Amino acid sequence: MQESIYKEFLQLAGFDQEEIxxxxxxxxxxxxxxxxxAEDMHYAVREWLPKHWNLELAGIRKCIGLYIRExxxxxxxxxxxxxxIKVIFGSLPALPFIFQAIKRIGGNEVFVSYPDxxxxxxxxxxxxxxxxxxxxxxxxxxxxxCSHCGLVKTRLGxxxxxxxxxxxxxxxxxxxxxxxxxxxxxxxxxxxxxWNAVFSSVPHDTYLGEVExxxxxxxxxxxxxxxxxxxxxxxxxxxxxxxxxxxxxLEFVDRFMRKVHYLHDLACHADPQPLSGNELSLIxxxxxxxxxxxxxxxxxxxxLTIKEVEMLIAQKKGSxxxxxxxxxxxxxxxxxxxxERMFRENGVNLSxxxxxxxxxxxxxxxxxxxxxxxxxxxxxxxxxxxxxxxELDLTFEIIKELHPDAxxxxxxxxxxxxxxxxxxxxxxxxxxxxxxxxxxEGNMWDDRAYRTEDLKTRVESISxxxxxxxxxx
Amino acid sequence: xxxxxxxxDRQKIIDSSFNIILNEGIDAFTARRxxxxxxxxxxxxxxxxxxxxxxxxxxxxxxxxILYKMFFNAMQEQERLSTKDYIKRLCRIFATSMINFxxxxxxxxxxxxxxxxxxxxxxHETRLFYNFLPQLADRIRLGQDERADLKKKFxxxxxxxxxxxxxxxxxxxxxxxHQLDEYVDFSLDCLF
Numbered sequence: 001m002q003e004s005i006y007k008e009f010l011q012l013a014g015f016d017q018e019e020i021x022x023x024x025x026x027x028x029x030x031x032x033x034x035x036x037x038a039e040d041m042h043y044a045v046r047e048w049l050p051k052h053w054n055l056e057l058a059g060i061r062k063c064i065g066l067y068i069r070e071x072x073x074x075x076x077x078x079x080x081x082x083x084x085i086k087v088i089f090g091s092l093p094a095l096p097f098i099f100q101a102i103k104r105i106g107g108n109e110v111f112v113s114y115p116d117x118x119x120x121x122x123x124x125x126x127x128x129x130x131x132x133x134x135x136x137x138x139x140x141x142x143x144x145x146c147s148h149c150g151l152v153k154t155r156l157g158x159x160x161x162x163x164x165x166x167x168x169x170x171x172x173x174x175x176x177x178x179x180x181x182x183x184x185x186x187x188x189x190x191x192x193x194x195w196n197a198v199f200s201s202v203p204h205d206t207y208l209g210e211v212e213x214x215x216x217x218x219x220x221x222x223x224x225x226x227x228x229x230x231x232x233x234x235x236x237x238x239x240x241x242x243x244x245x246x247x248x249x250l251e252f253v254d255r256f257m258r259k260v261h262y263l264h265d266l267a268c269h270a271d272p273q274p275l276s277g278n279e280l281s282l283i284x285x286x287x288x289x290x291x292x293x294x295x296x297x298x299x300x301x302x303x304l305t306i307k308e309v310e311m312l313i314a315q316k317k318g319s320x321x322x323x324x325x326x327x328x329x330x331x332x333x334x335x336x337x338x339x340e341r342m343f344r345e346n347g348v349n350l351s352x353x354x355x356x357x358x359x360x361x362x363x364x365x366x367x368x369x370x371x372x373x374x375x376x377x378x379x380x381x382x383x384x385x386x387x388x389x390x391e392l393d394l395t396f397e398i399i400k401e402l403h404p405d406a407x408x409x410x411x412x413x414x415x416x417x418x419x420x421x422x423x424x425x426x427x428x429x430x431x432x433x434x435x436x437x438x439x440x441e442g443n444m445w446d447d448r449a450y451r452t453e454d455l456k457t458r459v460e461s462i463s464x465x466x467x468x469x470x471x472x473x
Numbered sequence: 474x475x476x477x478x479x480x481x482d483r484q485k486i487i488d489s490s491f492n493i494i495l496n497e498g499i500d501a502f503t504a505r506r507x508x509x510x511x512x513x514x515x516x517x518x519x520x521x522x523x524x525x526x527x528x529x530x531x532x533x534x535x536x537x538x539i540l541y542k543m544f545f546n547a548m549q550e551q552e553r554l555s556t557k558d559y560i561k562r563l564c565r566i567f568a569t570s571m572i573n574f575x576x577x578x579x580x581x582x583x584x585x586x587x588x589x590x591x592x593x594x595x596x597h598e599t600r601l602f603y604n605f606l607p608q609l610a611d612r613i614r615l616g617q618d619e620r621a622d623l624k625k626k627f628x629x630x631x632x633x634x635x636x637x638x639x640x641x642x643x644x645x646x647x648x649x650x651h652q653l654d655e656y657v658d659f660s661l662d663c664l665f
Contacts, residue, residue: 410597423597434611439597453484457535461602464541468548472563473612 272318284356
């Protein structure tokens with residue numbers, strides 16, 4: 001056993017010496033359960049992490065550490081369940097507010113996580129090995145040629161391989177993604193398990209362009225869905241969440257969101273760009289997840305990154321020279337981080353993901369008083385959840401705030417909803433924003449169907465185009 | 474290397490397709506011809522690409538990558554000029570890059586810019602690579618009316634250049650390079 005390489009990994013992931021001493025044995029066991037070998041660890045430490053993440057920034061290392069802590073906990077779930085800890089899963093795009101509130105109340109008696117996104121992030125972004133669980137699914141249920149979201153496949157794969165037990169309850173929000181609840185049904189039928197799922201959903205029957213958060217009836221409906229879901233979770237877990245606790249979760253996420261917004265503001269307006277789009281997206285994703293390992297780590301990582309970015313800006317440091325073109329994205333595929341690297345090597349910054357960039361509008365108070373309605377309204381301000389014309393308006397706001405030189409859509413062609421959205425909205429966005437909108441077919445969770453050479457010419461063409469555009473403008 | 478790949482040969486397919494089209498022309502390019510070149514069955518090709526147009530699209534993207542690289546390298550050598558002179562210089566370099574590209578990669582040019590490539594003008598991944606000059610008009614600081622005029626001029630200019638290049642491809646030696654250059658310069662003077 002090459003223990004030292006596991007230790008080196010934890011050092012790179014921002015663990016301090018004392019933590020390493022206690023976490024190392026756990027990490028070795030966890031890595032084995034995740035299908036990561038000493039060779040994988042070596043590859044991550046020597047090659048993959050330094051190539052794709054700015055490890056000089058302690059904040060980024062802490063972010064990596066945060067996700068590592070989370071998956072280490074996920075690998076201990078069978079044990080937790082045996083010890084009587086209540087296990088609650090969620091899946092994107094569920095908002096984290098209630099999950100966080102449950103964790104605050106339940107403390108060590110409850111485990112709250114979105115296991116699939118944590119596993120995909122860690123395995124793809126930090127090890128280039130997201131296929132550990134997906135391949136299991138490919139081989140027996142949903143084969144590789146059949147496009148499905150890497151997240152739901154990972155959930156099924158993690159259950160099939162017995163990495164995760166059945167939770168006491170999974171709260172599936174089918175509000176934007178109808179595949180997530182279907183996967184929970186599939187897990188129950190295919191694996192014949194006690195995979196207990198609670199579903200929340202909403203019909204997408206609003207008018208094009210309707211500002212959905214202003215529609216009181218709609219907000220009330222979604223609030224009722226969330227309230228009902230919460231009651232079902234209460235029945236299973238016995239954990240009662242008061243309105244006050246939800247309000248305090250809302251306040252926490254608002255505070256976190258303001259910081260994420262500030263970081264985007266800093267990074268996207270500084271020249272040279274001090275932080276990569278991968279890094280901004282990895283941090284942005286943190287505001288959408290409930291971390292079982294605690295929010296102290298989340299805030300610490302974010303605060304540290306902000307300080308370091310301010311210093312980089314003062315020193316005029318960035319990974320590319322000043323004046324390099326910036327390409328905003330709907331989703332920067334940070335689980336396939338070589339895409340960003342390839343653009344960087346061609347002199348172009350991938351700048352931000354519209355999905356993870358908090359806008360000023362997102363942070364404004366809503367007109368509602370009831371915390372469930374506030375949650376509903378906040379959700380209806382997120383692009384990707386609302387009708388396509390309103391989504392465009394919300395995206396325009398982000399583009400106007402962060403003014404990239406061009407936008408890049410795509411990497412979502414496996415998704416029946418979002419994949420089509422990207423293709424439909426591209427032209428409309430281009431006409432309104434007067435900047436080019438490129439599109440690349442791809443999968444942001446899983447790059448087995450393409451490799452660097454496949455995207456090379458696309459990235460080069462886009463980069464030449466952008467550099468000329470920038471030169472001329 | 475930690476990563477296990479399912480697919481290893483897509484790039485080889487594109488390399489061979491690019492060479493077949495370049496050397497034998499777009500009409501000679503079929504799944505069967507490609508399979509023969511790669512010593513695989515036609516069906517194997519379809520394991521990697523949905524249809525032959527998907528492969529042509531990859532060839533078109535590679536063509537644009539080469540063309541834009543030529544253009545970008547030539548532009549980098551230019552000094553800053555007044556806006557009007559800069560636009561004229563830009564258009565001249567654009568024409569030279571297009572002409573050189575068409576000379577060196579004639580059959581690829583035919584695929585990209587004739588009816589063979591018309592579907593790629595609408596494709597989500599490739600549409601932006603077409604009409605490069607008109608798109609640039611949005612990036613140049615001008616008044617609204619001036620920009621609208623410039624957009625039209627750029628559009629016309631690109632069509633003229635493409636027409637002249639096709640004329641050169643059809644007539645070959647009967648339409649010598651110096652004559653082509655004369656027409657390019659004349660259209661530049663007329664439009665800008």
